[in-house]
Amino acid sequence: MQTSVRLQKKFLEKLGHRVTLVSPGVRGNHAPDADTIELPSLPAGPGEYSFVLPSVLTRRALDKALATLPPVDLIHVQGDFWAAIAGYQLAEQRRIPVVHTMHNRVDVGIEATMPAPGLVVRALGAWQKATLGIRGPGAKTAWEFLGNFAKRANAVTAPSSHFAALLEERGVYSPVRVVSNGLDDDIAKDLLATAESTASGTEHHGRPRLVWTGRFSQEKRLIPFLEAVKASGIDADIHIFGNGALRKQAETIAASIQPATINFRGSVPYPTMLEELQKADVLIQTSIGFESQGMTVFEAAALGTPSVLADHRIAADLPADCFWLTPGDGVPGLAQALAVAVDDIRNGSGPSTAAYDPTSFFQSAKTDLMLEVYREALGERAHA
Numbered sequence: 001m002q003t004s005v006r007l008q009k010k011f012l013e014k015l016g017h018r019v020t021l022v023s024p025g026v027r028g029n030h031a032p033d034a035d036t037i038e039l040p041s042l043p044a045g046p047g048e049y050s051f052v053l054p055s056v057l058t059r060r061a062l063d064k065a066l067a068t069l070p071p072v073d074l075i076h077v078q079g080d081f082w083a084a085i086a087g088y089q090l091a092e093q094r095r096i097p098v099v100h101t102m103h104n105r106v107d108v109g110i111e112a113t114m115p116a117p118g119l120v121v122r123a124l125g126a127w128q129k130a131t132l133g134i135r136g137p138g139a140k141t142a143w144e145f146l147g148n149f150a151k152r153a154n155a156v157t158a159p160s161s162h163f164a165a166l167l168e169e170r171g172v173y174s175p176v177r178v179v180s181n182g183l184d185d186d187i188a189k190d191l192l193a194t195a196e197s198t199a200s201g202t203e204h205h206g207r208p209r210l211v212w213t214g215r216f217s218q219e220k221r222l223i224p225f226l227e228a229v230k231a232s233g234i235d236a237d238i239h240i241f242g243n244g245a246l247r248k249q250a251e252t253i254a255a256s257i258q259p260a261t262i263n264f265r266g267s268v269p270y271p272t273m274l275e276e277l278q279k280a281d282v283l284i285q286t287s288i289g290f291e292s293q294g295m296t297v298f299e300a301a302a303l304g305t306p307s308v309l310a311d312h313r314i315a316a317d318l319p320a321d322c323f324w325l326t327p328g329d330g331v332p333g334l335a336q337a338l339a340v341a342v343d344d345i346r347n348g349s350g351p352s353t354a355a356y357d358p359t360s361f362f363q364s365a366k367t368d369l370m371l372e373v374y375r376e377a378l379g380e381r382a383h384a
Contacts, residue, residue: 001103004181011367024050037065052082080106084149085131097154097377107142108290112219143170154377159293162313179370181295182363183302187271191278208236208345211280216244221286226253228334234342235259243267278303281345286310302358306351308337319355
């Protein structure tokens with residue numbers, strides 16, 4: 001999501017638009033960014049994250065920062081909690097249209113990370129009701145929570161057709177426009193040109209090279225992936241990117257795995273991650289029901305790398321022959337898919353991404369689509 005927002009900003013600015021980001025205070029020493037308004041915030045755990053409690057203090061801080069900038073034409077909300085509340089409060093205060101991109105399966109995320117998820121959702125609903133002045137009872141489900149935001153939006157987008165359909169089915173909003181997250185044109189063109197000139201896109205590794213990337217958290221299913229590697233007995237070179245609370249447990253399991261070798265690579269810059277996706281023989285996607293798009297799967301496909309998909313919904317937006325699907329949701333099904341993928345890679349067979357047009361996933365194309373949504377939202381408010 002952070003990568004997506006940064007890319008949207010970069011490519012909107014290339015077309016001459018002005019983009020200001022509003023975020024929690026960034027933790028650690030860093031140079032101030034004139035295009036980012038950092039609100040008073042609290043640390044969220046020991047890592048990089050912070051959160052904002054929308055209040056008179058934060059509204060004053062936002063108003064003070066915006067007073068030094070040209071007038072705002074449109075607010076693009078790309079969050080589901082504090083960011084959404086702050087964005088809609090500002091929109092109501094200044095009568096500015098809102099486009100809301102819903103990135104997250106809030107229901108699955110809360111169930112995977114919180115004790116008593118039902119109570120958590122009701123608490124969020126009460127908070128939303130109080131801060132936005134919602135009439136009637138507060139939200140009792142995650143879908144009602146999202147829907148209470150969407151009622152105040154001029155347009156709602158989602159990054160995949162399967163998530164857009166789910167939002168419509170659950171009564172959040174209709175119609176939901178599909179505008180997927182994209183791939184940086186500049187980096188992608190260089191990588192694709194290098195692959196074409198050196199044939200590195202078809203380079204054969206001494207052992208199949210598998211990549212897994214994501215937060216080390218329950219909903220991303222890193223632990224079941226490692227258990228599946230152990231159960232499958234595959235001989236492969238596995239590179240794991242990311243970090244999180246489950247690292248120690250993951251390293252303990254990895255130490256017992258043979259003959260595969262597990263390399264924990266930590267967090268890396270975006271260009272490096274794209275290079276690693278291109279070098280891989282296969283990307284492993286393991287979360288189920290959590291991803292609203294599964295961005296790395298599309299990045300990998302655009303760079304010539306097929307994926308093993310545990311979430312069959314993601315497959316709906318990919319060409320039919322550029323991935324392996326797990327036959328079941330558990331560890332045995334994932335182990336079976338890994339074994340098949342490694343055998344296919346060794347035999348030079350299996351899925352191909354040749355039918356996938358990488359330019360269709362370039363951020364410039366996604367920015368053109370989003371500008372259409374912006375114009376519609378601005379026109380709707382002007383008409384009203």
